[in-house]
Amino acid sequence: MTTKLMGQGIQRVEDQRFLRGKGRYVDDVHADPATLHAAVLRSPHAHARIVDIDVADVLEIEGVHLVWTYEDLGPLSAPMGEPLPLLIPHPDLTQGRTQYALAKDEVNHVGEAVAFVVAEDRYLAEDAVGRIKVTWEVLPPVVGVEAARAADRLVHEDVPGNIGARSEQKTGDVEAAMAKAPHRLELDLDIERSACTPLEGRGTVARWDPDVNRLQVWSSTQTSTGVRAAIAVKLGLDLGQVDVITPDVGGGFGVKVVHPWPEELLVPLAARALNRVVKYTEDRREHFISSSHERGQIQHIEVGFDDDGRLLALDVMFWHDHGAYTPYGLIVPIITSTQLLGPYKPEVYRVVYESLYTNTVIVTPYRGAGRPQGCFAMERTMDAIAEYLGKDRTEVRAVNFIQPDEFPYDQGLIFQDGRELEYDSGDYPASLEKIKELIGWDEFPAFRAEMAAQGRTVGIGLACYVEGTGVGPYEGAHINIETTGKVKVATGLTTQGQGHATVFAQLVADELGVKFEDVEVVTGDTRRMPYAVGTFASRAAVMSGSAIHLAAKRTKEKVLKIAAEALEADEADLEIVDGVVSVKGSPGASMDLATISVLSNPLRYAFDEASKAATQFSVGDPGKPPVAEDDEPGLEGKDFYSPERATYASGMHAVIVETDPDTAEITILKYAVVHDCGHLINPMIVEGQIHGGVAQGVGGALFERMAYDESGQLLNASFMDFLMPFVTEIPDGIAIDHLETPSPLNPLGIKGAGEAGVIPGSAVFASAIEDAERIPITAMPISPSELFTLRALHAETPTTQERPA
Amino acid sequence: MSAQDTVRHGEQLHLIRLRVNGIGHDVEVPARRLLSDALRHDLGLTGTHVGCEHGVCGACTVLMDGKPVRACLIFAVSAVDAEITTVEGLTEPDGSLSPVQQAFSECHGLQCGFCTPGFLTTITAGLNENPCPTHEEAREMIAGNLCRCTGYQNIVKSVERAAEITQAKEAESA
Numbered sequence: 001m002t003t004k005l006m007g008q009g010i011q012r013v014e015d016q017r018f019l020r021g022k023g024r025y026v027d028d029v030h031a032d033p034a035t036l037h038a039a040v041l042r043s044p045h046a047h048a049r050i051v052d053i054d055v056a057d058v059l060e061i062e063g064v065h066l067v068w069t070y071e072d073l074g075p076l077s078a079p080m081g082e083p084l085p086l087l088i089p090h091p092d093l094t095q096g097r098t099q100y101a102l103a104k105d106e107v108n109h110v111g112e113a114v115a116f117v118v119a120e121d122r123y124l125a126e127d128a129v130g131r132i133k134v135t136w137e138v139l140p141p142v143v144g145v146e147a148a149r150a151a152d153r154l155v156h157e158d159v160p161g162n163i164g165a166r167s168e169q170k171t172g173d174v175e176a177a178m179a180k181a182p183h184r185l186e187l188d189l190d191i192e193r194s195a196c197t198p199l200e201g202r203g204t205v206a207r208w209d210p211d212v213n214r215l216q217v218w219s220s221t222q223t224s225t226g227v228r229a230a231i232a233v234k235l236g237l238d239l240g241q242v243d244v245i246t247p248d249v250g251g252g253f254g255v256k257v258v259h260p261w262p263e264e265l266l267v268p269l270a271a272r273a274l275n276r277v278v279k280y281t282e283d284r285r286e287h288f289i290s291s292s293h294e295r296g297q298i299q300h301i302e303v304g305f306d307d308d309g310r311l312l313a314l315d316v317m318f319w320h321d322h323g324a325y326t327p328y329g330l331i332v333p334i335i336t337s338t339q340l341l342g343p344y345k346p347e348v349y350r351v352v353y354e355s356l357y358t359n360t361v362i363v364t365p366y367r368g369a370g371r372p373q374g375c376f377a378m379e380r381t382m383d384a385i386a387e388y389l390g391k392d393r394t395e396v397r398a399v400n401f402i403q404p405d406e407f408p409y410d411q412g413l414i415f416q417d418g419r420e421l422e423y424d425s426g427d428y429p430a431s432l433e434k435i436k437e438l439i440g441w442d443e444f445p446a447f448r449a450e451m452a453a454q455g456r457t458v459g460i461g462l463a464c465y466v467e468g469t470g471v472g473p474y475e476g477a478h479i480n481i482e483t484t485g486k487v488k489v490a491t492g493l494t495t496q497g498q499g500h501a502t503v504f505a506q507l508v509a510d511e512l513g514v515k516f517e518d519v520e521v522v523t524g525d526t527r528r529m530p531y532a533v534g535t536f537a538s539r540a541a542v543m544s545g546s547a548i549h550l551a552a553k554r555t556k557e558k559v560l561k562i563a564a565e566a567l568e569a570d571e572a573d574l575e576i577v578d579g580v581v582s583v584k585g586s587p588g589a590s591m592d593l594a595t596i597s598v599l600s601n602p603l604r605y606a607f608d609e610a611s612k613a614a615t616q617f618s619v620g621d622p623g624k625p626p627v628a629e630d631d632e633p634g635l636e637g638k639d640f641y642s643p644e645r646a647t648y649a650s651g652m653h654a655v656i657v658e659t660d661p662d663t664a665e666i667t668i669l670k671y672a673v674v675h676d677c678g679h680l681i682n683p684m685i686v687e688g689q690i691h692g693g694v695a696q697g698v699g700g701a702l703f704e705r706m707a708y709d710e711s712g713q714l715l716n717a718s719f720m721d722f723l724m725p726f727v728t729e730i731p732d733g734i735a736i737d738h739l740e741t742p743s744p745l746n747p748l749g750i751k752g753a754g755e756a757g758v759i760p761g762s763a764v765f766a767s768a769i770e771d772a773e774r775i776p777i778t779a780m781p782i783s784p785s786e787l788f789t790l791r792a793l794h795a796e797t798p799t800t801q802e803r804p805a
Numbered sequence: 806m807s808a809q810d811t812v813r814h815g816e817q818l819h820l821i822r823l824r825v826n827g828i829g830h831d832v833e834v835p836a837r838r839l840l841s842d843a844l845r846h847d848l849g850l851t852g853t854h855v856g857c858e859h860g861v862c863g864a865c866t867v868l869m870d871g872k873p874v875r876a877c878l879i880f881a882v883s884a885v886d887a888e889i890t891t892v893e894g895l896t897e898p899d900g901s902l903s904p905v906q907q908a909f910s911e912c913h914g915l916q917c918g919f920c921t922p923g924f925l926t927t928i929t930a931g932l933n934e935n936p937c938p939t940h941e942e943a944r945e946m947i948a949g950n951l952c953r954c955t956g957y958q959n960i961v962k963s964v965e966r967a968a969e970i971t972q973a974k975e976a977e978s979a
Contacts (some may be wrong), residue, residue, distance in 0.1 A: 011910055018918030019851020019906040021892035025919065028851035063814035123837065124814055199856040199864055199953050250854070250919030251953050258903060285856040497917025499952045688913050703827030719861035719951065722923040727957040732940075740914050755955075 004749070005506040005516060009684030012502040020720065024247040024474040026203035026220045034203070036065055038267055040280075041115035041124035041132050042290055043107035046141035046359040046712020047155070050105055053115060054133040063120035064128045065274055068266070070104040076269060079234045087226075088329030092167040095159045096326045101234075106139075106153055109360050110323035110712055111263045111289025118270050118278055141359035141712040145321045148356035153323060155357035164326050169337060170350035171412040177313035177348040181304025185384050190779040191373050191762060193296040193706040194699065195319070196366045197724060198496070200250020201282035202291060204264050206271035210237065215242045215268055220249050222257035222494050223534030224524040230260035231268055234695035235522050239530075242268075248523030251698070252496035255291050255547050257536045257698065260327055288717035293706055294332060294366035296321035297373045309385045309396035311346035320355045323362040330355055332363060332370040334416045335468075341421075342466050343650060344382075344400040344429040349413075359712045367696055368758040371467060376780065379763035381461040383770065393462055393767070394432060394441060398625040401428040408744075417471040417536075419645040424751075425741040426650050427463070431674045435462065435598070438672035438735045439654035441469035451658070458598040458669065459772025460660045463760035464651045469677070469752025470542025470745075474642035476531050477544060479508065481559070481635040483601075483610055485579050485594030487512060489520045489551075491544040492532020498540060498754065499685040504548050506681055507748070510551035512559070513576030522545065531640070538752025541681060546746040546780040555637030556792060559629040562635070570731055587638030593635070602626035602633040623791045647743040649751035652677040653694075653760040655731075657768040664787040666702060666769060671731035676739040677753040686753045687736055693757015694734055699725045700758065701765035702781050758763075821885045825850065826894030834881045841865040843881035844891060852892035852922050856951070863950030864921035867891050873930045892922035895929060904970035905929050905963070914963035916954035923950050928964050937968055 017023055058067045074081030082096045103114045115132050119125035138519040140153045146645065147153070148162040155162055178184065201568050215237060221227050221244075228244040231237070249256065263280045273276040282291070297320050304313035307479045320333040335350040382400075386393040404427045411421040411441075436442060442462045451458045477491045489508055490527040495501070505519035512519075523535075533543070556576070563581040564571040567589050575584050582590030598614045606612040613619070618627050627633055673690055680686050703723035707715040716722045742749025762780040770777040775794045779786075808966070811818040811833060817838075818833040825848060832847045839858075844850045856864035858877045862922065868890035874923070897902045904911065905928045915921040924947060931946035938946060943964040954965040 012913070014918070015910045015915060017926065018915055018921050019892075019902060019909055020896060021850070021922055023852070023918050025851075025854070027855075029844075030849065030851075120814060122842075123835070198917070199852070199862060199951065200917070248919075249917060250856075251917040253953070275911060284859065497915075497919075499916070617918060681937075684913050688916060688955060688959060691958045692916060692954045693956070695956035696953070718859055719857045724951055724953070726948055726951060726960065727944050730957055732958075732961075734943065734956070 005510050006681055007679070007683070008073040009682055010502055010506055011041045012499045014499065014501045015199065023303060023315065025200055025250050026247060027281040029205045029218045031205055031207050035121065035277040035279050036118050036268065036274065037122040037125050037464060038116060038118050038263070038280040039122060039129045040113050040263065041129045042286065043103065043114055044319045045111040045136055046110050046143065047139040048107050049137040049139065049189045050103060050107065050114070051137050055115065057131045057803040058117065058128045061124065061128050061131065064094055064117060066118040066270055067128065068102065068116045070100055070102045073101060077234065077236045078272060079236060080265065080269065082239055083575065084262070084327060085230060086329065088331055089546040090330045093165045093330050094590055095158055096329070098325050098327045101265050104653065107349050108449060110714060111286070111361060113290065115442065116266045118274065123685040124545065143358060143360060143378045143708050143710060143712045145296060145319045145356060146198055148205055148321065148358045149319055155359055158284060159357055159407055163354050164322060164357055165330055165355040167330065167337070168335065168350070168352045169413050171254045174313050174315045174348050174350040178302065178304040178315060181312040183388065184304045185388060187301045187380055187384055188778060189299040189377060189380055190303070191295050191297050191376055192781060193293045194366065194704040196253035196255040198251025198255065200235045200254055201284065202256065202391065202776060203281045203285040204267040204279065205279045205594050206268035207277045208272040208273060208275060212640050216266055217242065218247060219264055220256060220494065221246055221259060222252045223259060224494055225492055225532045226528050226534055227259045227264055228526050230441035231265060234260065235269060235272070244526045246494045249494060249496040252535070253367040254369060254536060255581065256362045256496070256536055258292055272626045276330060283575060285717050289361060289714055290692065292362045292364040294325065294363050295373060295700065297312055297336065300610065303381050303385065305385055305391070308399045309389055309391055310399050310678050311344060312348070314346040314349045316340065316351045320353055321358050321363060323357045323358055323360050325362050327362065328364040331416050334363055335370030336374040338413045338415050338421050339371045339466065339468060340378050342375060343402055343426070343464050344378065345402050353437055354720065361709055367693065368755045369537065370761045371465060371755070372700060373436040375463060375465045375714065376763045376766065379760065380766060380778070383634050383767050394436060395419055397464060399428065405430065406669060415468055416644060417425065417646055420732050423648040424647060424743045424745050425468065426466070426648060426676060427739060427741050430649065430653050431650065431676060431739055434737045434739065435652040435654050435672060438558060438674065438737055439656065439670060439780070441654065445698050456658060457530055457661055457772050458656060459763045459768040459770065460656050461767025462652065462654045462656065463763035465759045466648050467538065467752070467756055467759060468646040469538035469649045470643065470647040471537050471539055472643050473533060474640050475530060475533060475543035475547045476640040478529055478637065478638045479546040479551045479555045481555065481593050483594055483597045483598065485518065485592055487514055488521060490525065490528035491523055491541055491548060492529035493535045493544050496535060498689065499682065500540060503541060503681045503685060505547065507545055507549050508552045511549055512556055512580045518579060540752035541747055542750055542752050544582050545681065547639055549747055550639035550641055551637045555635065557595065558600065558635060558637060559596055560601055563591055565615045566591055566599060584725060598636040601633040615687065641746065643745050646677065647745050649677045649753065649756060651756050653764045655764050655768045657765065657772055659769065664784040664791065666730040666784060666787065672735040673757065674737045674739060675756055676741055677756065678751040679740055679749040680738065680741045681750065689753050690736055691734060692758040694754060695725050695730045697758040697761020698730050699710065700781060701761045702783070703729065705781055812938055819882050819883055823848070823881065823884060823889060824887070825889045825891060836880060838881045840879040840881045841876035842853050844876060850891050850893055854919050854922055856920065861951065862920065863900040864920045864928065866950065868926050868930055871930060871933065873875045873927045888919050890926065892925055895925055897973055904927065904974065905932065905967040907970055908963040908967035912959045912962040914955065920952045921949060924960060930968060932968055932971065934943070938959045938964065938973060940965065
């Protein structure tokens with residue numbers, strides 16, 4: 001038998017084109033040498049009314065083809081005059097608001113799209129944008145959660161209190177449980193905004209073909225099918241008239257799942273209006289001020305516990321900053337509120353949140369999607385309990401773990417997919433043992449003493465999380481075995497660097513018994529697979545992986561049926577090895593997949609020698625129809641996978657930091673990860689995902705923040721000023737160990753792995769810095785100057801976690 | 806009409822010859838056209854990527870006379886006298902991967918691949934200067950380039966592996 005590829009660190013097939021500069025990202029698409037280029041006029045104000053827009057000068061500029069403001073859109077397509085879709089409605093989102101493709105009357109954040117220009121090249125288009133004159137009536141902005149809560153100014157006049165949604169979930173009577181608890185603590189926590197910031201920004205290219213009334217769109221998106229549906233609705237086209245192709249994508253991390261972006265509608269609309277190919281490529285400043293951010297929350301936690309640290313009552317209230325609009329609904333705060341519980345089982349839990357409007361960039365899921373905040377809340381609470389009781393932080397966690405024999409475990413809440421938050425599998429005590437071993441938890445006191453003797457300050461931190469991955473509703477796959485014997489696989493979700501072409505080919509090679517090199521995978525092309533959801537929420541491997549596995553099974557069934565007839569053998573006696581079907585034990589009786597593919601399609605015409613063998617005059621029983629009633633021509637298999645609910649990956653991170661006694665610089669000495677995503681398809685790729693996630697977690701904990709001033713200007717909208725980790729900022733080597741508790745929910749026993757690395761970042765660093773400094777750390781990210789200030793404050797008035805009266 | 810007289814959309818064009826990957830290309834560009842845009846859009850060498858257009862991320866790094874430079878911070882007209890190497894020019898004459906490219910493939914030194922050309926050119930120049938970097942020097946060699954996917958660990962490993970491959974090749978041919 002061929003060696004099984006699942007579980008092997010196969011080198012990625014897609015690397016060959018990337019390494020040679022042959023990748024095709026949207027801005028590389030060269031659909032037409034006469035392509036026109038778009039640029040967008042963006043609001044310079046956080047909150048303002050548009051009194052007048054004067055575009056008179058613009059069309060006179062040589063090389064400018066089109067300039068649009070809001071007034072121009074409705075006449076071209078009535079739905080374009082309506083606000084953009086609210087993609088994920090929720091009953092608690094009583095005051096949902098979305099922007100217009102181009103601002104109508106009012107803008108609500110710096111960067112909101114106001115006018116759209118198409119010209120011969122991007123330089124000219126930007127020149128033209130600079131000539132548009134807007135008369136503004138500037139309004140007072142609402143910046144930050146505190147300002148939104150104060151509500152003495154409103155973002156949207158008709159939204160009282162700036163409250164877009166107020167939501168509550170509970171599992172029992174929290175007041176009664178709290179009152180009975182022997183010990184109680186309260187914590188106030190704060191996390192700032194960060195953002196996905198993929199190296200490639202957004203981009204869209206569109207071509208309208210008037211000969212067939214069809215639109216072809218390339219977009220750097222995490223959901224080709226979503227973009228397709230949105231464009232069809234907004235441009236008044238049938239779904240069948242729109243093809244969306246997602247070529248290589250230069251990173252997503254969540255921001256590219258928001259759709260449609262205004263430019264994803266304006267570019268196709270302009271392509272149709274001008275009958276020319278039109279391209280838009282976002283620049284870096286635009287990405288900072290007109291795409292999306294995440295993370296900003298303020299949290300208040302009350303916890304009641306017993307002498308062992310067991311959670312008897314957990315009462316959480318948080319205020320979530322969702323920015324100026326809510327196109328992606330409440331996904332982020334729902335995830336925070338539910339995934340906050342992690343591997344623990346409080347006896348009673350209540351969570352209330354308010355999702356608030358501010359005059360800042362919209363907030364939508366960023367890798368981890370609300371979980372880093374939830375993990376921060378829960379793990380800070382665990383550390384506070386340990387501190388209060390004078391217990392080891394790992395002991396307090398261990399007494400609260402859901403035990404391995406308690407799965408499936410229902411947390412009694414509703415998750416982001418509208419299903420029960422029911423964990424499928426896991427083994428948290430085993431993970432804890434592994435992480436303690438990896439980081440050297442028990443040896444740390446000796447290390448600390450050794451360092452102290454040298455005048456050095458070190459601290460150790462730990463954080464645990466559970467991540468709902470592989471949410472539905474479904475994904476599908478189509479497999480076609482060509483008459484060359486090559487296997488073509490199409491799945492509709494997209495790829496942004498996760499190695500899908502490799503891992504999916506591994507699954508197909510295993511199931512079909514073909515060579516890995518003979519499998520080619522296509523993602524994100526609605527022409528090849530029009531039914532799909534998208535790549536986000538660590539769902540691709542679980543969803544498309546399962547669908548591909550099922551489709552391969554179907555294809556194999558057909559292969560064996562045809563081969564059994566041709567070889568006059570029983571299907572059960574056949575095996576496929578390296579693309580050759582043979583009767584087990586009779587090597588002479590065999591047939592390759594190319595031949596079976598030819599036989600699967602009874603032909604009218606012979607194109608070549610192979611097809612000659614398949615003409616209706618050469619094959620089959622002349623007494624029967626060439627294609628049987630229950631059959632189809634071709635060697636294809638299609639299937640869909642739709643799970644009952646999400647799978648729950650889990651993990652634990654630990655870090656040892658050193659803090660400089662003079663400069664308060666925070667140095668990472670050691671970082672360790674234990675990760676359970678069920679069965680691994682390709683450990684090399686999973687570990688790559690963890691490395692990348694940890695780097696983003698380090699960024700979120702120590703560096704990244706969106707520095708808004710009081711007027712709502714983003715002061716650090718460039719890579720000069722927004723600090724993302726370079727190699728110099730990340731740990732030199734991450735210790736990783738895996739645990740594999742297979743998910744019972746899918747045929748491969750897998751769980752998602754994409755976001756795990758980033759989730760505990762702020763929690764684990766806060767824990768370690770607090771341990772080093774003996775000062776409560778309640779706000780992240782934390783810079784050296786902030787730590788320095790905290791030290792000074794603490795020296796003045798020593799603070800401890802609030803104790804009950 | 807001389808090249809200097811050519812005007813497009815009110816902007817004077819300059820006929821320049823860019824030498825890229827050993828081949829001369831004649832292009833007409835306005836003075837303000839960035840080298841990155843000229844390479845990508847005028848010459849169709851889209852391997853060089855643009856991540857920030859202010860010289861920080863390094864995705865657009867190309868070699869000018871063997872030295873790494875940010876193509877987004879250079880005007881095309883000021884590159885006329887240089888020998889430019891882009892990622893497309895890194896492969897061996899027979900089309901096989903260079904040691905640095907090979908090392909990235911072996912060590913999983915890339916994910917989305919967008920920043921990769923800038924890393925490949927940077928490391929190629931770095932190893933020319935310092936063929937046997939220590940671990941610290943390998944980290945330093947890539948410290949001017951941003952990557953959002955890989956967490957850098959495997960890129961550092963790729964630098965070290967590329968040095969090994971180069972040395973093995975040299976030993977073989979010696």
